[in-house]
Amino acid sequence: MSDLDRIIPETRAAKNCARSPRDFGNALPVLNEIRHALERLVETGEETRIDLSGMPFGPGDLDRLTAWLGKGEVTATVEALGPTQIQETAIPGVWLVDYRSGEGQRLTLHLEIAPVPELLRPQPRDLAEALTLLDARLEEDQGTPPESS
Amino acid sequence: MNSAMDFLLWTKGPMFDIAMVIFAVGLLARLVEIFMLGRATNYAEPRATEWLPGFRTVLTRSVPDPGTFQRAPFNVLVGWIWHIGFLVALLLFVPHVELVKGVLGISWPALPNPVVDVFTAVTLFSLVATLVHRLTHPVKRHISTVEDYLVWTVVFLVVLTGYLAYHRLVNPYPLALGMHILCAEIFLIILPFTKLTHIFTTFIARWYNGAAFGRKGVQS
Amino acid sequence: MATPIPEKTLGERLRDHGLSRRGFLKLCAATASMMALPASMVPRIAAALEQARRPSVIWLSFQECTGCTESLTRSHAPTLEDLILKMVSLDYHHTLQAAAGEAAEEARLQAMEANAGEYLVIVDGSIPGPDANPGFSTVAGQSNYDILMETVEHAAAVIAVGTCAAFGGLPQARPNPTGAMSVMDLVKDKPVINVSGCPPVPMVITGVLAHYLTFGRLPDLDAYGRPMAFFGxxxxxxxxxxxxxxxxxxxxxxxxxxxxxxxxxxxxxxxxxxxxxxxxxxxxxxxxxxxxxxxxxxxxxxxxxxxxxxxxxxxxxxxxxxxxxxxxxxxxVGAVVGGGSAALAKHGVKKADAERQPVTIDELEQTQ
Structure with missing residues (x-):
């Protein structure tokens, strides 16, 4: 439940500092970009990644964007080179992927417009090695190579 | 290193000083000369006062009478429009107000940028219209001199480069801003030696005319 | 300390260090972000980084305040920054290296020899020019200018980190007592990348390194030799x-x-x-x-x-x-000039008045 809180901790402070609700900022253009990306995904299946850490956001912009996108049903964590938190937004196909270092600092924050974020899928070369890996495990357990049984 | 930033700093530094000095020396030399030479002493007994009719003429000559407007509506209308636009951009644009504050220490309120932007755009169009009119109107064309075209070019460039710089249409920006400042400096330099001096002499001349009328008791 | 070009590719090295393919993908995502490249470039970056090899880097510090090194070493993503620094072989850096004295200088010379034509030189700080007193700034008794020229001679490229190295910065401010010059003022025959800023954004320093590592070439530069991705x-x-x-x-x-x-x-x-x-x-x-x-x-x-x-x-x-x-x-001054010229004119009129000789009609008729 608190995943979103963890996704946007830095900007919380900025929001508290903000004196009044603002009607400006760079969240809206990104929302338009997401809309176009979603259109492409629906029509051609083309996936899009948007690097949110490279956006000229002002205080509160990221908060507003994530609030607009809302929270979906799926949350996932990938443990590789530190935790990566993946949160489906309320818009199916739009994912927030928060790359963090082992110390919990954000490396980058992406929006992925895809059926499944790439990081969740097994990597093709890992998949190629999957069968060998499974066989090796079976062999370890039963002492017989599975092909010969 | 010949870079855009060096160019900008040159226009903001030594070149600005040079332009300002030439402007001040030239303008004051001309004004003082005009005042000191004055007119021949009028020994006739004055029929009325000079001051009030003088100021009245400053006003009446600024607002065209219906006859003038009917004869040359373009001159009156477009002339007014671009003069106002130019003055608004010159005096009420925030960076210009800051410039005057930085140099002279005096300041006044400015207009929001988008408002100045509209005035500038209108001024640009009006200036182009004045050139077209000058080139197509037979009489105007006949009486136009090289100086007229020179002054038009400098004024137009000042406004145009300002517009380009504000909208950041030239890259890198220091180059755009430097060009605008340089054009403004050329404007300052030629001001005392061309018809641009009217910026400072028009109202004096109008007052003088009115005062002369007043002295003679003629309607001003 | 100097390492010859390692035979293993970066992908292999990282897997040797226990980095999974997902971890590698994540590294690439972070690297793209750092290089200010669009996230859509991640797969290409992954392919390139997989094959990349570790370049040797020599870091020279001249008239500087170490703020640029501070900026880099305190960059906000220690894991990532660490990884990028692992991706390069930092063979010489005054402040960071363990060796001192002759051993330190020896490390630089060794790295230059072992990687001739392929190593990167990073410079922070401005350099007293060839005409300035060489004693203004020296390292191991050698003037900054000599060290720079000697080190750059066989380098692949030079990265000027910080405004001092890139444009002369504070030491070059008027009246420039040390005759400070920038790297690009002095180095004309090698590519020079300027990463300006006082200090530069740390991610920009590592971003340029990552770009070189990833694509094996220097990024696109603006008119000042700065990477467009960051200074565009x-x-x-x-x-x-x-x-x-x-x-x-x-x-x-x-x-x-x-x-x-x-x-x-x-x-x-x-x-x-x-x-x-x-x-x-x-x-x-x-x-x-x-x-x-x-x-x-x-x-x-x-x-x-x-x-x-x-x-x-x-x-x-x-x-x-x-x-x-x-x-x-x-x-x-203008008023005096104007006054003077008006006085002269008046004087001329008066003089003409005074010297005017009346002419009668008879005289005029006679002259005709």
């Missing part, structure tokens, strides 16, 4: 306070309502319009904030001559040296 747009164009400039809403002092509302800082001297840097997007201190977000105008630290480019709190439009005194003096 002005602070003003990317500033989140830009809408206030456009609306004409300005803070006029540091504590007025405008400042509290977060309005544009132009009138408080912001050099954002003339400054090109990545602060607005990369930000500082782990993406926490950046000067303008903290309510302070941009000083323009990544531009040439920023120390001599007018007061930090003077708006961009204010001239550097002109003042009311100059104007008044010039006006007074």
């Amino acid at each position: 747009q002005s602070i003003h164009d990317r500033c989140y306070r830009r809408p206030f400039y456009d609306k004409g809403l300005f803070a006029e002092s540091f504590d007025d309502q405008g400042a509290k509302e977060g309005w544009c800082l132009y009138r408080l001297g912001c050099k954002g319009p003339t400054t090109y840097n990545a602060c607005a997007t990369m930000k500082w201190n782990g993406g926490t904030s950046w000067p303008i977000e903290s309510g302070h105008p941009c000083l323009g630290c990544s531009e040439p001559s920023f120390w001599d480019g007018g007061g930090f709190y003077e708006p961009v439009s204010v001239p550097l040296t002109a003042n009311a005194g100059t104007l008044l003096t010039a006006g007074a």
Whole structure:
């Protein structure tokens, strides 16, 4: 439940500092970009990644964007080179992927417009090695190579 | 290193000083000369006062009478429009107000940028219209001199480069801003030696005319 | 300390260190972010990084304050920064290396010899030029100029880190007592990349290294030799306070309502319009904030001559040296000139009056 809180901790402070609700900022253009990306995904299946850490956001912009996108049903964590938190937004196909270092600092924050974020899928070369890996495990357990049984 | 930033700093530094000095020396030399030479002493007994009719003429000559407007509506209308636009951009644009504050220490309120932007755009169009009119109107064309075209070019460039710089249409920006400042400096330099001096002499001349009328008791 | 070019590729090395393929993908995503490349480039970066090899890097510090090294070593993503630094073989760096004295200098010479033509040289700090007193700044008894020229001779490229190395910076500010020059003033026959800023955004330093590592070539540069990806747009164009400039809403002092509302800082001297840097997007201190977000105008630290480019709190439009005194003096001179010329003219008229010889009609008729 608190995943979103963890996704946007830095900007919380900025929001508290903000004196009044603002009607400006760079969240809206990104929302338009997401809309176009979603259109492409629906029509051609083309996936899009948007690097949110490279956006000229002002205080509160990221908060507003994530609030607009809302929270979906799926949350996932990938443990590789530190935790990566993946949160489906309320818009199916739009994912927030928060790359963090082992110390919990954000490396980058992406929006992925895809059926499944790439990081969740097994990597093709890992998949190629999957069968060998499974066989090796079976062999370890039963002492017989599975092909010969 | 010949870079855009060096160019900008040159226009903001030594070149600005040079332009300002030439402007001040030239303008004051001309004004003082005009005042000191004055007119021949009028020994006739004055029929009325000079001051009030003088100021009245400053006003009446600024607002065209219906006859003038009917004869040359373009001159009156477009002339007014671009003069106002130019003055608004010159005096009420925030960076210009800051410039005057930085140099002279005096300041006044400015207009929001988008408002100045509209005035500038209108001024640009009006200036182009004045050139077209000058080139197509037979009489105007006949009486136009090289100086007229020179002054038009400098004024137009000042406004145009300002517009380009504000909208950041030239890259890198220091180059755009430097060009605008340089054009403004050329404007300052030629001001005392061309018809641009009217910026400072028009109202004096109008007052003088009115005062002369007043002295003679003629309607001003 | 100097390592010959390692035979293993970066992908292999990282897997040897126990990095999974997902971890590698994540590294690539972070690297793309760091290089200011679109996230769509991640697969290409992954393919390139997989095959990359570790370059040797020699870091030379001249007339500098170590702020650039501080910026880099305190960059906000220690894991990532660590990884990038692992990707290069940092063979010489005064401040960071363990070796001292002769051993340190030996490390530099060894690295140069082992990687001739392929190593990268990073420079921070400006250099007293060839005509300046070489004693102004020396390392191990050798002048900065000599060390730079010697080291650069067989380098693949030079990265000038910080405004001092890139443009001369503070040491070059008037009156430039040490005859300080920038790297690109001195190095003409090698590619020079300028990563300006005082200090530069740490991610930009590592970003340039990552770019070289990833693509094996230098990034696209602007007119000042700065990577376009980071210096392609002005602070003003990317500033989140830009809408206030456009609306004409300005803070006029540091504590007025405008400042509290977060309005544009132009009138408080912001050099954002003339400054090109990545602060607005990369930000500082782990993406926490950046000067303008903290309510302070941009000083323009990544531009040439920023120390001599007018007061930090003077708006961009204010001239550097002109003042009311100059104007008044010039006006007074003008008045004297005008007065003099008018007096001369009057004098001429009077003289003509005085010397006028009346002519009668008879005389005129006679002359005809």
